[in-house]
Amino acid sequence: MATLHLVPVIDEGLGNSTYLLDIGQGRSLVVDPERDLREVRAEARRLGLTIAYAAETHLHADFISGVRELQHAEGATVLAPEAGPREFAHTVLNDGDTLDLGGFTLQALATPGHSPEHLSYLLLDNGRIAGVFTGGSLMVGTAGRTDLVSPDMTVPLARAQYHSLNRLMDLPDDTPVWPTHGAGSFCSAAAGGERTTTIGRERATNPLLQVSGEDAFVDALLGSLGTFPGYFLRLGEINRRGPVVLGATPALPALSADRVKELQEQGAQVVDARQPADFAAGHIPSSLSIALRPVFATWLGWLADPDRPVIIVRGPDQDPEDIVWAAAKVGFDVLAGELEGGFPTWQKSGATATGSLIEAGGLVSGAEASAAVIDIRQASEFVAGHVAAARNVELGGLAERLSELPAGPLVVMCGHSERAMSAASILERGGRTEVAVLNGGAADWAREAGRSLETGL
Numbered sequence: 001m002a003t004l005h006l007v008p009v010i011d012e013g014l015g016n017s018t019y020l021l022d023i024g025q026g027r028s029l030v031v032d033p034e035r036d037l038r039e040v041r042a043e044a045r046r047l048g049l050t051i052a053y054a055a056e057t058h059l060h061a062d063f064i065s066g067v068r069e070l071q072h073a074e075g076a077t078v079l080a081p082e083a084g085p086r087e088f089a090h091t092v093l094n095d096g097d098t099l100d101l102g103g104f105t106l107q108a109l110a111t112p113g114h115s116p117e118h119l120s121y122l123l124l125d126n127g128r129i130a131g132v133f134t135g136g137s138l139m140v141g142t143a144g145r146t147d148l149v150s151p152d153m154t155v156p157l158a159r160a161q162y163h164s165l166n167r168l169m170d171l172p173d174d175t176p177v178w179p180t181h182g183a184g185s186f187c188s189a190a191a192g193g194e195r196t197t198t199i200g201r202e203r204a205t206n207p208l209l210q211v212s213g214e215d216a217f218v219d220a221l222l223g224s225l226g227t228f229p230g231y232f233l234r235l236g237e238i239n240r241r242g243p244v245v246l247g248a249t250p251a252l253p254a255l256s257a258d259r260v261k262e263l264q265e266q267g268a269q270v271v272d273a274r275q276p277a278d279f280a281a282g283h284i285p286s287s288l289s290i291a292l293r294p295v296f297a298t299w300l301g302w303l304a305d306p307d308r309p310v311i312i313v314r315g316p317d318q319d320p321e322d323i324v325w326a327a328a329k330v331g332f333d334v335l336a337g338e339l340e341g342g343f344p345t346w347q348k349s350g351a352t353a354t355g356s357l358i359e360a361g362g363l364v365s366g367a368e369a370s371a372a373v374i375d376i377r378q379a380s381e382f383v384a385g386h387v388a389a390a391r392n393v394e395l396g397g398l399a400e401r402l403s404e405l406p407a408g409p410l411v412v413m414c415g416h417s418e419r420a421m422s423a424a425s426i427l428e429r430g431g432r433t434e435v436a437v438l439n440g441g442a443a444d445w446a447r448e449a450g451r452s453l454e455t456g457l
Helices: 038-047 067-074 151-168 199-205 214-223 232-241 257-265 276-281 296-303 320-329 343-347 360-365 379-384 395-400 418-429 442-449
Strands: 006-011 016-024 027-031 050-055 077-081 091-093 098-100 105-110 119-125 128-135 176-179 269-272 310-313 337-339 372-375 410-413 435-438
Touching (some): 006 038, 016 176, 027 038, 038 050, 067 077, 151 214, 257 269, 257 310, 257 343, 276 418, 296 320, 296 395, 296 418, 360 442, 418 435
Parallel strands (some): 077 091, 128 176, 310 337, 372 410, 410 435
Antiparallel strands (some): 105 119
């Protein structure tokens, strides 16, 4: 029996796990790698492993895959489902196919639903099931969404997901389950923080497996789904064709303030990665605030225009490598550059704009107490608890709904302030001038006001 050395590399921002498995003789298998491979490679080096295989459970919609990077740089063999054929070299696997990895055997198990071609991979050790990589099929307490292909495929794929989960339930209760998607991923509706599970635990506790029959499952699955970023509808095709191999860390050229102005006039967009307080203190007019944090990639992909050059403004303590790799994960392969010297350079030569960042007391009894409150969190967050009289307009759809907002002063809020500052920058770009951002969330308001949060819509 081989010793199982499995290392999950978790992307907290995108909510995904990439798995690195030691398969013996100094080699490893990587399952569902993202394009930013820095941590995966670091783990492989730490264990003294080369990456021999890179397996994909499905065509990913939420990130650019890293399998071509591994194929090009490491010589890894790419393993992928036959359906949804990729336009680059790979080893095709179909339901029931097995591959001898040396210390282990990998067996493909067709589990369509999250995507039509989805495979799970049973990991076998001398014929014994060591675990199953379930990708976007079975997850901790939920299952992968089925509305990422086309509207007319959503229900058929949900029905396929029902049968796929029931097929996985044929595995022994003690089978470890290693999903790709988890909490934080817009590919699922997972609420908890756990990322791995077992077949028996899911059989007993997964809400989708407690309903009676296929129709009830479909209703429950589709009823649990919220909105998702628009870039999900284009990344799958990029992954099918084969992403550009970047090889090295993408460049972030230094741009003078004059060059930034020139590029702006030509249609470039400025993304300010500094924290909300820094953005409020001063920023380039019409720039988009997306604070650099684990979810930076998601909001860059959701809010920035992929067809326009992107210029970055960052703080001196922010690593440019983190910015360019986050951008590359969601399809921004090449950034126009960054403002040389950061915002202080701009202050010396260009017009600046400021924002308003207020504490909860200002919303309760200060100058902003009479302003309309716009809560830009996801609907599920809003329903769970919100400020009295707040209106929910999700950040991802805000730019298209500006005309629905009331006239006059606005206070924008989220859970902390990062998403709300993104919203304020969109409102500023849309011509709104009386906008304040709550430095905190609904709980801060409740504590200051001495009131309970409201629930529901």
